[in-house]
Amino acid sequence: MQSKTSFCEFFNKTLFRKNLMRFWPLWAAPSFIGALFPLAVLTNLLRDPHWNLTALQLTASYYEIVTYGLPIISLCYAILVAIAVWSYLFNARSVGLMHTLPVRREGLFLTGILSGMAMMLIPYVITGALAILVFGLSGVFNPMGIFVTILCVIGESFFYFSSATVVAFITGNLFALPVLYFIFHFLAVAMDWLVNLFATGFLFGLQGDYSGVVEYLSPTVYLMSNVRCDRQYTETFISDAIHGSLTPDGYGYYESELTSVALRDGWIVAVYALAGVVLLGIAYALYRRRRSESAGDVVAVGWMKPVFRYGVALCSAMAGGLALYAIFWGSFQSGDTYDVIPLAIAMLIAGTIGYYAANMLLAKSLRVFRGSWKGLALTAVCAVAICCTMYFDLFGVETRVPTLDQIDHMTFYAADNNYALLPDEDAELIEEIRAVHLAIAEDADYIRAMEQNLRYESAKDRSEFSLHNTVRVNYYLKDGTSVSRRYSFPIVRSRLEDPNTYDYALDRMVNGQNSRNKRFHLNDGFIPMNGYIYLEAGDEGHHHSFGDREARQIMAAVANDIANGTCGVYNWFESNHYDYSYAMDYALDLGIEFQKPVVLADGQNSTDYDSISIRVRPEMDHTVNALLQLGLADQDSLKTRLELFPENYSAEAQEWFDKYGYAYETSFPTPTEVITGSSSAASIGIIGGADGPTEVFVTAG
Amino acid sequence: MIEVKNVVKTFDGFHALDGATLTVPTGSVYGLVGPNGAGKSTIIRHLTGIYRQDAGEVAIAGETVWENAALKARIAAIPDDWFYYAQSNVRDMMRFYKGMYPNFSTERYEKLKSVFNIDEKRTIRRLSKGMQKQVAFWLTLSCMPDYLILDEPVDGLDPVMRRQIWSLMMGDVAERGTTVLVSSHNLRELEDVCDHVGIMDKGTVLLERSLAQLQDNMVKLQVVLPDGMADIPAEVPVLHASKIGRIHTIIMRMNAEEATARLAVYNPLLVDAVPLTLEEIFIYELGGVDYAVKDIVL
Numbered sequence: 001m002q003s004k005t006s007f008c009e010f011f012n013k014t015l016f017r018k019n020l021m022r023f024w025p026l027w028a029a030p031s032f033i034g035a036l037f038p039l040a041v042l043t044n045l046l047r048d049p050h051w052n053l054t055a056l057q058l059t060a061s062y063y064e065i066v067t068y069g070l071p072i073i074s075l076c077y078a079i080l081v082a083i084a085v086w087s088y089l090f091n092a093r094s095v096g097l098m099h100t101l102p103v104r105r106e107g108l109f110l111t112g113i114l115s116g117m118a119m120m121l122i123p124y125v126i127t128g129a130l131a132i133l134v135f136g137l138s139g140v141f142n143p144m145g146i147f148v149t150i151l152c153v154i155g156e157s158f159f160y161f162s163s164a165t166v167v168a169f170i171t172g173n174l175f176a177l178p179v180l181y182f183i184f185h186f187l188a189v190a191m192d193w194l195v196n197l198f199a200t201g202f203l204f205g206l207q208g209d210y211s212g213v214v215e216y217l218s219p220t221v222y223l224m225s226n227v228r229c230d231r232q233y234t235e236t237f238i239s240d241a242i243h244g245s246l247t248p249d250g251y252g253y254y255e256s257e258l259t260s261v262a263l264r265d266g267w268i269v270a271v272y273a274l275a276g277v278v279l280l281g282i283a284y285a286l287y288r289r290r291r292s293e294s295a296g297d298v299v300a301v302g303w304m305k306p307v308f309r310y311g312v313a314l315c316s317a318m319a320g321g322l323a324l325y326a327i328f329w330g331s332f333q334s335g336d337t338y339d340v341i342p343l344a345i346a347m348l349i350a351g352t353i354g355y356y357a358a359n360m361l362l363a364k365s366l367r368v369f370r371g372s373w374k375g376l377a378l379t380a381v382c383a384v385a386i387c388c389t390m391y392f393d394l395f396g397v398e399t400r401v402p403t404l405d406q407i408d409h410m411t412f413y414a415a416d417n418n419y420a421l422l423p424d425e426d427a428e429l430i431e432e433i434r435a436v437h438l439a440i441a442e443d444a445d446y447i448r449a450m451e452q453n454l455r456y457e458s459a460k461d462r463s464e465f466s467l468h469n470t471v472r473v474n475y476y477l478k479d480g481t482s483v484s485r486r487y488s489f490p491i492v493r494s495r496l497e498d499p500n501t502y503d504y505a506l507d508r509m510v511n512g513q514n515s516r517n518k519r520f521h522l523n524d525g526f527i528p529m530n531g532y533i534y535l536e537a538g539d540e541g542h543h544h545s546f547g548d549r550e551a552r553q554i555m556a557a558v559a560n561d562i563a564n565g566t567c568g569v570y571n572w573f574e575s576n577h578y579d580y581s582y583a584m585d586y587a588l589d590l591g592i593e594f595q596k597p598v599v600l601a602d603g604q605n606s607t608d609y610d611s612i613s614i615r616v617r618p619e620m621d622h623t624v625n626a627l628l629q630l631g632l633a634d635q636d637s638l639k640t641r642l643e644l645f646p647e648n649y650s651a652e653a654q655e656w657f658d659k660y661g662y663a664y665e666t667s668f669p670t671p672t673e674v675i676t677g678s679s680s681a682a683s684i685g686i687i688g689g690a691d692g693p694t695e696v697f698v699t700a701g
Numbered sequence: 702m703i704e705v706k707n708v709v710k711t712f713d714g715f716h717a718l719d720g721a722t723l724t725v726p727t728g729s730v731y732g733l734v735g736p737n738g739a740g741k742s743t744i745i746r747h748l749t750g751i752y753r754q755d756a757g758e759v760a761i762a763g764e765t766v767w768e769n770a771a772l773k774a775r776i777a778a779i780p781d782d783w784f785y786y787a788q789s790n791v792r793d794m795m796r797f798y799k800g801m802y803p804n805f806s807t808e809r810y811e812k813l814k815s816v817f818n819i820d821e822k823r824t825i826r827r828l829s830k831g832m833q834k835q836v837a838f839w840l841t842l843s844c845m846p847d848y849l850i851l852d853e854p855v856d857g858l859d860p861v862m863r864r865q866i867w868s869l870m871m872g873d874v875a876e877r878g879t880t881v882l883v884s885s886h887n888l889r890e891l892e893d894v895c896d897h898v899g900i901m902d903k904g905t906v907l908l909e910r911s912l913a914q915l916q917d918n919m920v921k922l923q924v925v926l927p928d929g930m931a932d933i934p935a936e937v938p939v940l941h942a943s944k945i946g947r948i949h950t951i952i953m954r955m956n957a958e959e960a961t962a963r964l965a966v967y968n969p970l971l972v973d974a975v976p977l978t979l980e981e982i983f984i985y986e987l988g989g990v991d992y993a994v995k996d997i998v999l
Contacts, residue, residue, distance in 0.1 A: 022788070
């Protein structure tokens with residue numbers, strides 16, 4: 001017998017139509033809401049025909065929506081559509097009807113996919129068509145921008161719906177679908193955070209924040225943090241003697257014009273769309289093997305049930321274990337690292353709860369205890385194994401220091417200074433830093449013991465102990481991975497002369513020629529460009545700017561002071577005294593700006609800019625003479641802060657500091673972010689004084 | 702012909718079907734009976750392509766049912782819990798069935814409208830359970846199926862409507878050669894319409910015969926013994942015996958002639974064969990496999 005269905009085995013228009021009509025509010029409501037935006041623009045245009053909007057500005061706004069709005073909208077909308085389209089799978093009656101119909105699984109699957117994609121895209125089509133119509137009528141039209149936006153919308157819609165589809169075929173329970181879907185999308189970043197949190201509590205030097213190494217497995221996070229809208233502006237000087245203000249070019253003002261807009265890293269959307277194809281393939285394979293009787297099961301795929309059971313147990317053991325530990329043992333913890341036995345007990349309790357909760361969900365019954373001891377024992381062994389692996393550092397994480405040839409670039413922070421280093425240019429300094437790192441890592445037990453003791457003995461002799469010195473080191477390796485460590489440790493004066501200590505290695509490195517050359521841009525290609533000096537004088541100060549000639553002269557003088565040893569050394573112990581570190585400096589700010597021509601990765605020529613701030617002390621003869629000769633200061637204005645503000649260094653101030661201390665932190669893009677381009681800043685400068693406090697300074701591009 | 706051979710189906714270790722085998726001749730009305738949990742609905746879900754067997758074969762008209770869209774276009778089924786879209790009325794579901802089943806007859810649908818007398822524009826979920834069942838029959842019969850598979854089909858229908866629906870189905874069998882497989886607990890009703898019967902228990906088909914064969918294989922006799930004999934002699938193989946006054950009613954697993962001959966040696970005053978109901982056959986066949994008669998829901 002000839003059957004109609006034989007002609008369209010892979011698509012059933014009746015079912016397609018039924019899906020769209022049954023769930024029409026799902027696509028009609030967002031279509032209506034979406035249509036309001038272009039209609040609102042239309043009313044604005046009608047009210048103000050001279051509304052100034054360029055095609056590029058419009059494209060930029062499209063791209064902003066693509067980068068920030070589209071992933072979130074698609075994430076949420078896709079699960080609603082998937083719930084609607086695949087709802088028949090979760091009910092024994094409906095799955096019975098659908099699988100009795102003369103349509104093959106392929107037909108049901110493809111029809112469902114097309115129905116879902118239609119629901120996903122109809123609101124965009126309606127909104128987009130209206131937007132193009134409205135903006136096109138007002139002469140604002142950029143075909144490329146629209147084309148790219150359409151591709152992104154289709155790509156992300158497809159990916160998110162595919163991911164929701166694959167989850168729909170993993171589960172047989174309508175309520176589990178959205179839960180598993182969001183777990184699917186955010187598990188990677190959550191586990192990254194959890195593992196880092198866990199490891200940080202055990203492993204010396206490990207940074208406790210989110211690493212992002214598997215962020216690509218959480219597409220929403222990855223898309224929102226990587227796809228960007230790049231804009232380029234051209235500034236035009238408008239000469240206007242009447243209304244303009246005085247500028248270096250005369251009377252007038254600068255007008256910015258948007259000259260180009262691009263979607264940076266938009267290819268990521270295409271990669272996820274391809275991943276969506278793979279996910280659909282997996283979903284189809286699961287459907288082919290899916291048993292209709294699995295309707296209602298939390299996990300419908302047989303082999304995934306143990307994965308779910310032990311995955312839930314493991315996550316529960318780690319997250320719940322940490323929570324229980326923090327609640328019941330956190331205040332008893334003696335050092336910076338977790339107490340392994342209480343944590344193991346907390347993990348066992350949380351793991352057991354997770355294990356039985358997973359079993360109950362899988363069995364759809366509360367009676368899951370009989371005969372479950374084997375699984376429980378396995379969960380317990382895993383929890384203890386995780387604790388032991390971390391506690392004994394079985395993977396050698398604490399002592400891992402990359403070799404020079406493994407490093408692509410690196411950053412280092414110590415003694416109030418940041419360094420951005422490249423192996424080709426700074427090999428010697430990198431080796432010195434590696435030696436410091438290795439020395440710190442090998443002294444982990446000593447540092448832990450010291451920190452533990454010093455916490456309760458902070459009133460120790462301040463001339464012998466410098467507490468809580470921080471070192472941060474980040475290696476970015478050629479294989480794309482990174483090693484990041486952060487240490488806080490005491491410096492002990494007696495150990496500064498012992499070559500077998502990290503105190504010695506760090507002091508030598510910080511006060512060594514290589515690090516100074518790096519801090520002051522001596523012989524590293526940076527050219528002094530200009531600068532300023534601010535002379536403090538009570539409530540009023542005097543500011544002077546100067547050009548490249550003066551800047552070069554000052555830097556030559558600074559270099560001479562360094563060579564003559566009159567620039568001073570970094571004193572690890574002076575910060576124990578309230579503002580004492582600044583007391584003997586001249587009361588002035590001296591800043592120099594540098595520039596360096598560079599060739600970017602794409603072959604284009606560019607310029608790096610940098611700024612430093614120099615602390616000037618009376619013993620810096622060459623620098624002081626240069627300032628006097630250049631007329632940037634005179635003998636009367638050169639006073640130390642102790643001379644100028646004696647009240648700041650009184651006994652009462654020191655007493656207050658001894659009692660309360662002080663600390664401050666500033667937050668700027670890291671040097672790595674600048675080097676790798678993940679920050680919008682164009683260059684980085686190290687504002688460093690003569691071994692004094694330093695801040696990272698970033699100039700906008 | 703519907704053929705099920707040695708089908709095994711396991712749910713989480715429980716054997717719902719354990720080597721079930723049955724054959725439904727083309728154009729016959731086959732009644733599938735058995736206690737609760739025997740596997741009747743499971744076997745029907747295999748025949749409609751919902752379940753895939755772990756082992757064995759499920760074929761209709763010589764073709765495997767699983768994923769056979771062309772074959773399934775010739776099969777219509779009414780499960781015990783028929784599904785309809787929650788917001789749909791009869792007309793909506795008719796359009797859906799019409800789009801799905803190539804042989805759907807609008808003409809028949811219109812003809813049956815007068816039989817069922819249900820407002821097409823009423824939402825189905827607002828109809829009573831019996832009326833929903835009528836809608837299921839209305840649509841299913843409009844699909845003009847060659848194979849009609851029904852699971853507890855007339856539950857909830859009033860006696861008049863039951864008779865009406867059976868009449869329609871018997872008409873299809875007679876006119877179009879439709880093959881009907883029906884599972885039911887209502888043995889009295891099946892007895893009137895079925896020409897073949899299969900009895901299931903614990904995932905297997907214990908026996909399947911034509912109704913005539915079944916009735917021929919078991920006999921129910923009313924016997925009056927001569928004076929001096931109070932009971933049926935122990936050597937007579939009786940499945941069941943009861944007594945009212947001097948009249949003994951016995952059931953024996955043999956045909957009437959053989960049973961009469963066995964009893965003749967005791968010179969009974971009366972031996973009279975009376976028809977066995979399907980219900981009695983069902984009870985005494987299953988009695989052999991330790992089925993507790995008291996548990997049967999009849």
